[in-house]
Amino acid sequence: MTEEINKVRVRFAPSPTGHLHIGGARTALFNWIYARKMGGKFLLRIEDTDLARSSPEMVAGILGGLRWLGLDWEEEPLFQSRRISLHQKAVDRLVKSGRAYHCFCSPELLEQKRRVAVREKKDYRYDGTCRHLSPELRAKYLQEGRPSVIRFQVLEGEVSYKDGVFNKITVDGTEIDDFILIRRNGQPTYNLTVVVDDHDMGITHVIRGADHITNTPKQLLLYRAFGWEPPFFAHLPLILGPDRKRLSKRHGATSLEEYRQQGYFPETVRNYLALLGWSPGDDREVMTLSELISAFDLSGISPSNAIFDEQKLEWMNGIYLRRKSEEDLVQDLYPYLKEWGIQESSKSEMEYVKKVVELLKNRVKKTPEFVEAGTYFFKDPTTYDPKAVRKFWGVPHLTRWFSLLVEALEKIDPFDEGGIETVIRGLAEGMGVKAAAIIHPARIALTGRGASPGIFEVMVVLGKDRVVRRLRKALDYLSRSN
RNA sequence: GGCGCGUUCGUCUAGGGGUCUAGGACGCCGGCCUCUCACGCCGGUAACACGGGUUCGAUUCCCGUACGCGCUACCA
Numbered sequence A: 001m002t003e004e005i006n007k008v009r010v011r012f013a014p015s016p017t018g019h020l021h022i023g024g025a026r027t028a029l030f031n032w033i034y035a036r037k038m039g040g041k042f043l044l045r046i047e048d049t050d051l052a053r054s055s056p057e058m059v060a061g062i063l064g065g066l067r068w069l070g071l072d073w074e075e076e077p078l079f080q081s082r083r084i085s086l087h088q089k090a091v092d093r094l095v096k097s098g099r100a101y102h103c104f105c106s107p108e109l110l111e112q113k114r115r116v117a118v119r120e121k122k123d124y125r126y127d128g129t130c131r132h133l134s135p136e137l138r139a140k141y142l143q144e145g146r147p148s149v150i151r152f153q154v155l156e157g158e159v160s161y162k163d164g165v166f167n168k169i170t171v172d173g174t175e176i177d178d179f180i181l182i183r184r185n186g187q188p189t190y191n192l193t194v195v196v197d198d199h200d201m202g203i204t205h206v207i208r209g210a211d212h213i214t215n216t217p218k219q220l221l222l223y224r225a226f227g228w229e230p231p232f233f234a235h236l237p238l239i240l241g242p243d244r245k246r247l248s249k250r251h252g253a254t255s256l257e258e259y260r261q262q263g264y265f266p267e268t269v270r271n272y273l274a275l276l277g278w279s280p281g282d283d284r285e286v287m288t289l290s291e292l293i294s295a296f297d298l299s300g301i302s303p304s305n306a307i308f309d310e311q312k313l314e315w316m317n318g319i320y321l322r323r324k325s326e327e328d329l330v331q332d333l334y335p336y337l338k339e340w341g342i343q344e345s346s347k348s349e350m351e352y353v354k355k356v357v358e359l360l361k362n363r364v365k366k367t368p369e370f371v372e373a374g375t376y377f378f379k380d381p382t383t384y385d386p387k388a389v390r391k392f393w394g395v396p397h398l399t400r401w402f403s404l405l406v407e408a409l410e411k412i413d414p415f416d417e418g419g420i421e422t423v424i425r426g427l428a429e430g431m432g433v434k435a436a437a438i439i440h441p442a443r444i445a446l447t448g449r450g451a452s453p454g455i456f457e458v459m460v461v462l463g464k465d466r467v468v469r470r471l472r473k474a475l476d477y478l479s480r481s482n
Numbered sequence B: 001g002g003c004g005c006g007u008u009c010g011u012c013u014a015g016g017g018g019u020c021u022a023g024g025a026c027g028c029c030g031g032c033c034u035c036u037c038a039c040g041c042c043g044g045u046a047a048c049a050c051g052g053g054u055u056c057g058a059u060u061c062c063c064g065u066a067c068g069c070g071c072u073a074c075c076a
Helices: A002-006 A022-038 A056-069 A080-096 A107-119 A135-144 A190-200 A210-226 A256-261 A266-274 A289-295 A310-323 A326-340 A347-360 A369-373 A386-392 A398-410 A417-431 A436-447 A455-462 A464-481
Strands: A009-012 A041-046 A100-103 A149-152 A158-162 A168-172 A180-182 A205-209 A232-236
Touching (some): A009 A022, A041 A056, A056 A256, A080 A100, A149 A210, A158 A210, A190 A210, A205 A210, A347 A369, A417 A455, A436 A455, A455 A464
């Protein structure tokens, strides 16, 4: 029983007003890992009280993103919008106990006061007009049905807490506004809902972005006013773009979905994100999930913001890609097959694709790159790389070499690597040139390019028919252009 | 502007009074391998923001300055 009570419960609480942001994904990941590490539970709460900007599609997208990353949650996600009456009830308690009060100041009036303060270079804070309203006047206004908000009454002199990541955070009570708990339209505000919901969900550790640091003292005040035990707070440093500004559209991809579409593996994103702001304390970087979980510790999180380095993400994806089996990569390639002109995937065609993957996997970092890198395995070259042509096709006797090459290759049976290599090296020797003198021109003929996997391997995969056809085609091209 | 927080190679970071000639990784540069390109391997480049303290001794502790970021909403 007590064991159950002491169990760690963490949550990820996105607001469905956009796609799952890379920063949100990391927050979710850290919560998930922490729950796993501690044998606790990872819960979800959808903060959809901003009715105008929230949508069910966004909720679905966010859940999909979490699933893709492998971050499974327990219990049903809590929808904040369905808890409004509970939030209001909680505030009623505060009003009754005198910790919250109705404020009748109009938004226009407050806006005006704020402008004045800004003009005079003073910092604005709610002046407490309605805090000091006489009970009679307040009752009268209420009776008249004057529109009002409910504000929290800040009494404390100083609030401080020890953050799990940052140093001790202290703020003077005079710096905290009598913040609004319930809007004019009856909707509760963030600082209130987050406290009520976290309490009701039994959240023990709040792990969230550092942009919430300054909200924390307000929330602590609410916990105190409600007489609730506050959770442990740990704030994650922000993820910045290369210009040190908060990661945004200007930096390119910011949503998890975009990285998925670009061909990054979930394990890469997970691993890379885990390393943004956290380190296992030793030199390990490429780590499995279970390694991540066992090495994870809140104390390993650094407090300074981190710049998102896409180059390193790409490098890491290359590591994971090379570790994958050809079979798995072929699976990943299915959505792209039609770009190679493969309509329905027969067994033999898949065998061919697998061979192509074998040759290319050390040369790409993301799955979709196979498409471009491997086009010549599926279509005869229609153009020849001009730079390579200039370098290797300008030699004399090339057409004669190609003719001899075709002749020799046609005789090879079986058409395997050893046989091909022997033939080509023999041919070169016979002509008193290096093998490279034949290999490079042949590569252009076969692939259209100046670079490719080893040419003997390429020939084997292409097969004798394609090889011979392409060499003849090049021969034709050469004789016409000379 | 006010308040809060932060500051180790270009980037992610290790280290937290002497063992630091500050370690690793990405990137970049060079080399090896080699038919090219990759992969792999080897090597190199590059940092404790600045100024004061405390101390026998500060990258490590304290204060200040600079810079950065966050918050400053009837958004979350």
